[in-house]
Amino acid sequence: MSGGLSLVLLLLIPLVGGALAWPLGRRFPAVARAVCLAALGLDLVVTIPLLHGTAALAEPGNWLANYDAPWIPAFGMDVRLGMDGIAWLLTVLTIILGMFAIVVSWKEIDEGVGFFHANLMWSLAGTIGVFLALDLFLFFYFWELMLVPMYFVIAIWGHENRRRAAIKFFLFTQGSGLLILISIFALAFLHQSQTGVLTFDYFELQRTQLNGTVAYLIMLGLFIAFVVKLAGFPVHVWLPETHTEAPTAGSVILASILLKTGAYGLFRFVAALLPAAAHQIAPVALWLGVASIFYGALLAYGQSDLKKLIAYTSISHMGFILIGVFVFNALAWQGVIFLLIAHGVSTGALFIIVGSVQHRLHTRDLDRMGGMWTDLPKLSSFGTFFILAAMGLPGLGNFVGEFLILRGAYAVAPVVAITAAVGLIPAALYSLIAVQRAFHGPADAARKVPDFGLRENAMMLALAGAIIWLGVYPRPVLDIAAPALGNLLPVAQTAMLKVAGR
Amino acid sequence: MMPAAPLIILAIAVAVLLAVIASRRSHFAATGTAGFGLLAALASLPWAMHAAAPALPGLFTFDSVSLGFIGLILAASAMILVIGYAYWQKAKLPREEFPLLLLIATLGAAALAASASFITLFLCLETMTLAMIGMIAYPRDRPQAEEAALKYLVLSGMSSAFILFGIGLIELATGSLGLADALAAPASPIMLAGLAMIGVGAGFKLSVVPFHFWVPDIYAGAPAPTGAYVAVIAKIAVMAVLIRVQATGVTLPEGVVTAITAAAILSMLIGNLLALLQQNFKRILGYSSIAHLGYLLVAWLAAGAVARVAVVFYLVTYAITMIGAFGVIAALSSGAAGRDADQLADLRGMFWTRPALAAVLTFLLLSLAGIPPAIGFIAKMYIFAAGIHTELWLLIGTMVASSVIGLFYYLNVIIVMAQRPGEQAPLAAATAWSSRAAMAALGALVLGFGVAPQPLIALLKAILG
Numbered sequence: 001m002s003g004g005l006s007l008v009l010l011l012l013i014p015l016v017g018g019a020l021a022w023p024l025g026r027r028f029p030a031v032a033r034a035v036c037l038a039a040l041g042l043d044l045v046v047t048i049p050l051l052h053g054t055a056a057l058a059e060p061g062n063w064l065a066n067y068d069a070p071w072i073p074a075f076g077m078d079v080r081l082g083m084d085g086i087a088w089l090l091t092v093l094t095i096i097l098g099m100f101a102i103v104v105s106w107k108e109i110d111e112g113v114g115f116f117h118a119n120l121m122w123s124l125a126g127t128i129g130v131f132l133a134l135d136l137f138l139f140f141y142f143w144e145l146m147l148v149p150m151y152f153v154i155a156i157w158g159h160e161n162r163r164r165a166a167i168k169f170f171l172f173t174q175g176s177g178l179l180i181l182i183s184i185f186a187l188a189f190l191h192q193s194q195t196g197v198l199t200f201d202y203f204e205l206q207r208t209q210l211n212g213t214v215a216y217l218i219m220l221g222l223f224i225a226f227v228v229k230l231a232g233f234p235v236h237v238w239l240p241e242t243h244t245e246a247p248t249a250g251s252v253i254l255a256s257i258l259l260k261t262g263a264y265g266l267f268r269f270v271a272a273l274l275p276a277a278a279h280q281i282a283p284v285a286l287w288l289g290v291a292s293i294f295y296g297a298l299l300a301y302g303q304s305d306l307k308k309l310i311a312y313t314s315i316s317h318m319g320f321i322l323i324g325v326f327v328f329n330a331l332a333w334q335g336v337i338f339l340l341i342a343h344g345v346s347t348g349a350l351f352i353i354v355g356s357v358q359h360r361l362h363t364r365d366l367d368r369m370g371g372m373w374t375d376l377p378k379l380s381s382f383g384t385f386f387i388l389a390a391m392g393l394p395g396l397g398n399f400v401g402e403f404l405i406l407r408g409a410y411a412v413a414p415v416v417a418i419t420a421a422v423g424l425i426p427a428a429l430y431s432l433i434a435v436q437r438a439f440h441g442p443a444d445a446a447r448k449v450p451d452f453g454l455r456e457n458a459m460m461l462a463l464a465g466a467i468i469w470l471g472v473y474p475r476p477v478l479d480i481a482a483p484a485l486g487n488l489l490p491v492a493q494t495a496m497l498k499v500a501g502r
Numbered sequence: 503m504m505p506a507a508p509l510i511i512l513a514i515a516v517a518v519l520l521a522v523i524a525s526r527r528s529h530f531a532a533t534g535t536a537g538f539g540l541l542a543a544l545a546s547l548p549w550a551m552h553a554a555a556p557a558l559p560g561l562f563t564f565d566s567v568s569l570g571f572i573g574l575i576l577a578a579s580a581m582i583l584v585i586g587y588a589y590w591q592k593a594k595l596p597r598e599e600f601p602l603l604l605l606i607a608t609l610g611a612a613a614l615a616a617s618a619s620f621i622t623l624f625l626c627l628e629t630m631t632l633a634m635i636g637m638i639a640y641p642r643d644r645p646q647a648e649e650a651a652l653k654y655l656v657l658s659g660m661s662s663a664f665i666l667f668g669i670g671l672i673e674l675a676t677g678s679l680g681l682a683d684a685l686a687a688p689a690s691p692i693m694l695a696g697l698a699m700i701g702v703g704a705g706f707k708l709s710v711v712p713f714h715f716w717v718p719d720i721y722a723g724a725p726a727p728t729g730a731y732v733a734v735i736a737k738i739a740v741m742a743v744l745i746r747v748q749a750t751g752v753t754l755p756e757g758v759v760t761a762i763t764a765a766a767i768l769s770m771l772i773g774n775l776l777a778l779l780q781q782n783f784k785r786i787l788g789y790s791s792i793a794h795l796g797y798l799l800v801a802w803l804a805a806g807a808v809a810r811v812a813v814v815f816y817l818v819t820y821a822i823t824m825i826g827a828f829g830v831i832a833a834l835s836s837g838a839a840g841r842d843a844d845q846l847a848d849l850r851g852m853f854w855t856r857p858a859l860a861a862v863l864t865f866l867l868l869s870l871a872g873i874p875p876a877i878g879f880i881a882k883m884y885i886f887a888a889g890i891h892t893e894l895w896l897l898i899g900t901m902v903a904s905s906v907i908g909l910f911y912y913l914n915v916i917i918v919m920a921q922r923p924g925e926q927a928p929l930a931a932a933t934a935w936s937s938r939a940a941m942a943a944l945g946a947l948v949l950g951f952g953v954a955p956q957p958l959i960a961l962l963k964a965i966l967g
Contacts, residue, residue, distance in 0.1 A: 026857055072880070074811075074959045075887060112920060115853055137883075141874045148873050151913065156920045170913070174906050182902070185890050 003053040003065025006046050007081040010091070011129055013043045014098075018121030025114020033102060036117045040099045040124070047091055050083060051480065062483035064088055071138070076188075076199035080135040085484030086267070086337055087131040089477065090260055093344050094131070097256045098124045101249035103459060104352050108248055108359060109157060116157055119149035120249060123258075130261050136184045137200040139269070143180065143261075147173045150250065150258065158245040165245035172238040176225035183221035190214065206273055219277035222270050223285070229262030232322050233292040236315045240299075243311035244364075248355030251307070255314050256348035260340050263318075266325045267333075272488040278326070285326040286409075286416045290423070292319030297426035301433065307354045307364045309434055310347065313390060316427060317343050317398075323420055324405035330482075330489055332408025337481040339401025342470050346389040346398055349463040353383045356456060357438075360449040366434070371443030378452040380439040382460045389467045391431035392424060397470030504553035505564035508543040508572050509616070512609040515539025519602050529597040533587045536601035540580040540608065547573050560680060561622045567749060568616040570814075570965040571742035575615060578734050578821045579608040581940060585829045586727035588934035593641065593837030600640055604731065607633035611735050615742035620669040620679045623743065627665070627707070630736060631658050637728040638720065641837055650723025657716045661706035668699030685752045697758065707740045710799065711768035714792045718780075721788035726835055726842050729784055730828035733791050734821045741817055744802060745810065762799060766897060769796030770904040777911050784844040786911060787827055790870060793908060794820050800897045801885045809888035811962050812881075818958065819869065819881035819951075826866040826944040830859055833933045833941060849915065851923025859933065860919050862945035869948045871912035872905055877952040 017039025025032040053064045066082040083091070101120060109116050126146030133139035151173075155166035184200070191208040192198045199205070210218070224235065231239035243251050271278045296316030303309040317339065324336035356379060357372075358364050373380040389396040402424070409417035452460065470477065519535045522528075551569050562568075583604055590597045610629030617623040635658070639651030672684045675693040687693060705713040721729045754762075773793030780786045798820070801812040834843035834856070843849075852860035869878030882905065889898040933941075951958050 022861065023857065026854075070956075071954075072956055072959065074956070074963070075883075111922075112853055114857075115920065141879075144874045144879070148868070148913075152916065152920070155913075155917050167910075170909070171906075174909060178902050178906065181886070185886060189890055 003050050004067030006050055007065055007067045007083060007132055009046050010043055011125055013039050013046065014121045014125040014128070018118040018125070021117040021121065022114040025112070025117060029113035032114050032117050033106060036102050036121055037099060039121065040095050040102070044092070044095050047088065047095065051088055061487035076197065077137045078135045078201060079138060080201060081132040082134040083132055084487050085480040085482070086264070089337060089341060089480055090131045090264060091128050093260070093341055094124055094127050094257050097252060097344060097348050100348060100352065100459060101252045103455065104252065104355060105247065105249040106455065108355065112156065116153065119152050120253070123149040123153070123253060127257055127261060131264060134202040135200045136188065136202060136205060140180055140184055144177060146258065146261065147177070150254065153250040154242060154246045157247040157250070161241070162245045165241045168238045169242040172228055176228040179221040179225040183218045187218050202273070210274070215274055215277040216280060219270060219274040219281065222265065223281055226262045226265035226270060227288070227322070229265065230259060230318045230321065231315050232288050232318055233295045233315065236292065239315060240308050240311040243314070244305060244307045248351055251351040252348045255351060256344035259314060259318060260344060263321045263325065263336065263340055267488055271325060271328065279328070282326040282328070286323055286413055289319045289322030289326070290416060290419050292316065292322060293420055293423035294426065297423060297430055301426060301430040304366045305364050306357065306366055306369070306434065306438060309430065310350045310354060313430065314347055316423070319423070320402055320405050320420065323409055323416060327409045327412040329408040329412055330485060332405050333485050333489065334478055334481055335401050335404025335408055338404060338474060338477060339398060341477060342397030342401050342467065345463055345466050345470070346386050349386045349460065350390060352459060353379060353386065356452070361447065366437040369438045370441045373439045374443060375447045375449065376451045378457065382464065384435050384439060385464055387431050387435050391427050395471045397467045400471060400474045504555065504557065505550045506557040506562065507546040507550045508576065509609065509613055511543040511546055512539060512605065512612060515542070516602070516605050516609060519605060523598045523602065527596065527598055529590065532598035532601045533583060536605045537580060537583055539605060540576050540583065544573060544576045561619050562613070562616045563618040563746070564616055566965050566967065567746055568742065571615040571738065572612045574818060574821065575608060575611050575735055575738055578738065578825060579604060581825050581944070582727055582730050584936050584940045585730065585832045588937040589725065589727050589832040589835065590837040591934065595641065595837070600637065603633045603636045607637065607731065608735065611739040614739040617743065618681050620672070620681065623681070624666060624669060628662060630739065631662070634732055634736065637731060638724040640728065641725050644840060646723040647725060650720045653716060654720050657706065661703040664699045665703035668696040668703065671696030671699065681747065682750065685747060685750060689755055694755065701761070704740055705765060708737055708795050709792055710765045710795050711772045711792065714769070714772070717792055718785040718788035722782055722784045722844065725837060726828050726832035730825045733787065733824045733828065737795065738817055738821060741798060741813070745813055748802065748805060749810065759803065762803060763897065766796045766799035766803065767900045769793060769799065770900050774904045774907040778907065781846050782844055783831060783846055783849060783915065784842070786915070787824065790908070791824065793904060797882070797885055797901060800894065800901055801888050803897065804888040804892045804894055806888070806892060808891055810966050811959065812884040812888040814962050814966060815884050815959065816881045819877050822944055822947050823866050823869045823878060826862065826941065826948065827870070829937065829941055829944065830863045830866070833859055833937045846915065846918050849919050850921050852919040854923050859941060862941045863919065864916050865945055865948050867912045867915055869952065871909045875949060875952045877948050877955065880952060880955045
């Protein structure tokens with residue numbers, strides 16, 4: 001039970017923070033914002049010490065902390081939480097980018113401040129829960145808790161076409177949620193028919209004896225749901241519109257954090273939970289990844305809406321993630337974790353920049369930008385920096401992740417790796433075009449708008465520092481992730497040998 | 503007579519309430535007396551459960567199941583009474599008869615839940631229905647209420663006629679009016695015809711498709727507290743009979759099961775689809791209740807120990823959330839006004855004008871939609887589990903698909919509440935403390951049992967055995 005209480009606190013603090021912010025937001029909006037920020041700060045304080053903990057879970061593996069208490073014994077559902085290195089990294093990413101989301105909406109959101117922050121905080125709590133849950137039903141509970149508040153954020157505080165975007169987001173997330181639910185129940189009842197015990201315990205269900213077709217169908221339900229969340233081709237259609245129409249804080253959370261839950265789900269609940277079936281679908285997944293890389297890059301190239309352009313680049317980057325997960329290789333998995341974090345930081349920063357551009361120029365149209373460097377030098381230089389980071393410039397964080405993935409993939413599937421590497425060329429193309437159209441050239445009209453102030457500069461510097469640090473000194477992150485990959489990889493690799501008939 | 507204590511207390515309370523009204527017209531005294539009667543009946547339940555001797559055998563069955571349902575009916579009625587008190591407070595009508603009608607209807611509903619013979623079944627059903635007609639037509643200055651009452655009178659009269667005819671046919675086939683005897687009798691054509699006719703009547707009372715046409719009109723026309731009563735109490739009482747019938751271990755003929763399956767599927771789909779088109783919140787709730795009855799039938803068809811708890815769990819959830827949703831309308835409206843604040847436009851901007859009430863309604867809607875952390879999520883999972891357990895794939899598939907449709911209009915209401923407030927003035931200036939307390943309690947139940955459902959599950963398991 002070591003560190004168990006911290007895990008519960010980790011979930012409770014943002015929930016309570018959101019519940020406090022709601023009533024406060026009416027009279028004292030600034031207090032509500034401060035409360036949320038303080039709650040996330042507290043959450044961070046709770047998370048950091050967990051890194052050096054060790055927990056003896058009943059199961060083998062490297063766990064930092066765990067918690068187990070009965071929840072609904074009638075159905076064998078437990079509040080079973082566990083944190084390993086991967087969950088720790090993603091939780092820290094969630095909390096820190098959550099803080100950025102709150103800071104960025106300080107000036108942008110002035111209607112319904114309380115309810116907005118409540119939704120933001122509950123969505124973050126749900127996300128943290130998704131990363132910690134080791135009971136499949138609890139996982140689904142948090143999954144829903146994460147998505148519904150986000151729906152409100154888009155539908156209430158979004159841009160012009162928010163309704164349409166919210167409905168699209170809603171249909172895709174609820175549809176995939178149902179797939180998860182059906183798969184979970186099918187697995188649990190299958191396990192019950194074998195052992196006579198109804199349980200949703202992750203480790204118990206891992207031991208279920210599954211024959212080919214049933215396992216494949218259960219895996220397929222989860223696989224599709226997580227690829228939808230990851231916005232892989234061809235189930236990405238919800239992403240561009242949703243990310244474009246959401247308010248800046250919503251886009252940051254959607255792109256930097258919520259996409260990651262899809263990747264995390266593929267790791268924990270597809271590759272490690274149903275390894276044999278996951279290997280069966282690996283070839284499909286690899287080529288879907290390649291398709292995502294090219295499709296995202298080409299469509300990004302064609303956009304004239306800067307926010308939509310960034311949204312499409314996410315699809316491209318998530319293609320690398322998809323490839324990395326399904327080569328079942330320690331190096332590539334390290335790369336996936338790394339890219340998740342780097343992408344979270346760089347894309348979050350880009351959405352913040354687009355948000356401030358829109359706040360100043362009241363447009364996201366690249367044709368109406370141009371020449372911003374003369375009027376807004378700080379904004380433009382940060383913009384260029386993060387676009388180059390997202391492109392995968394060596395020395396910055398994203399490069400490390402992509403390189404590790406390609407390196408790992410080359411050992412297993414060289415053709416896929418080479419094709420994916422070619423995808424870096426269109427990435428350079430859309431990045432440079434975007435920089436040129438937005439920041440260079442003659443200005444459309446003289447603009448009398450302020451450049452980045454202290455608040456924005458501080459945010460940008462922090463994120464830029466993180467990206468550089470990740471790029472030049474990736475070691476600490478890799479060290480944290482390595483033992484946790486040991487929780488997942490052995491199961492997956494043994495299964496591969498079985499599939500290969502060895 | 504000890505097991506019948508709750509019913510006896512209710513009957514005494516009706517008489518006392520009549521005397522109170524006759525001596526002095528006071529809304530507070532009348533509501534207080536009715537409330538005291540309901541609570542006294544509720545308090546007598548543990549005592550009644552431990553009684554050894556049966557009371558009125560052949561007419562009523564007082565076991566833990568029927569007494570449990572009586573408890574649910576009493577608690578729900580008490581909640582509606584509280585909501586109604588503030589609602590009628592400003593009305594320029596004689597207000598004291600509303601608690602009286604409510605108490606009489608509750609007596610009928612409670613007795614119906616325990617009835618063991620067709621005689622008592624029919625008498626109780628009529629007691630409940632006739633009192634409810636009075637409750638629907640209560641604001642006599644509202645034409646739409648009169649219209650709704652008349653519609654309900656005609657349609658429920660017709661359904662009662664079906665039930666009566668059905669009872670006659672079954673009596674002809676079996677020679678007995680006891681429920682147990684009728685169910686144990688071998689199937690014959692006359693018997694089947696009788697069952698079908700009773701099925702039509704029960705379908706009307708439960709408002710499942712294709713007997714659902716009255717629901718939206720009557721929910722929309724009735725004053726909000728009555729709406730809650732019609733939507734909740736009548737359905738609990740009829741479901742109680744169905745569940746007790748099932749608990750006897752009777753196997754229904756194949757054709758009957760198919761018919762109920764079809765009704766469940768159609769109810770889920772049609773209820774949710776038609777709700778999409780509505781602009782009136784009460785009509786939305788009406789169609790939503792049709793869909794929810796479909797979900798309940800899924801659990802009922804699943805049968806077995808898991809499913810029995812699932813049905814009752816869902817009924818409790820349904821009662822809490824429906825009373826809450828109508829309660830919000832009641833809190834926004836006043837019996838003195840010409841209409842209730844039931845248009846979606848009336849809910850606009852509630853997050854700004856009535857933040858606390860909007861928060862409660864948000865959680866109630868999440869519960870109706872079956873989204874965590876509200877209790878409705880757990881209730882829906884319970885039915886899923888029961889359905890998957892007994893492999894009712896078609897029903898579960900329909901339920902899954904139709905609840906996705908359902909999510910749509912529930913969440914839409916929340917978005918309407920979050921829009922900027924409209925220009926029109928709210929219909930009721932402020933909410934009375936009694937309704938505030940009631941709404942807070944319902945919100946706490948929705949959230950509390952949604953996060954930690956185990957105590958409720960344990961209680962229901964103990965009662966249902």
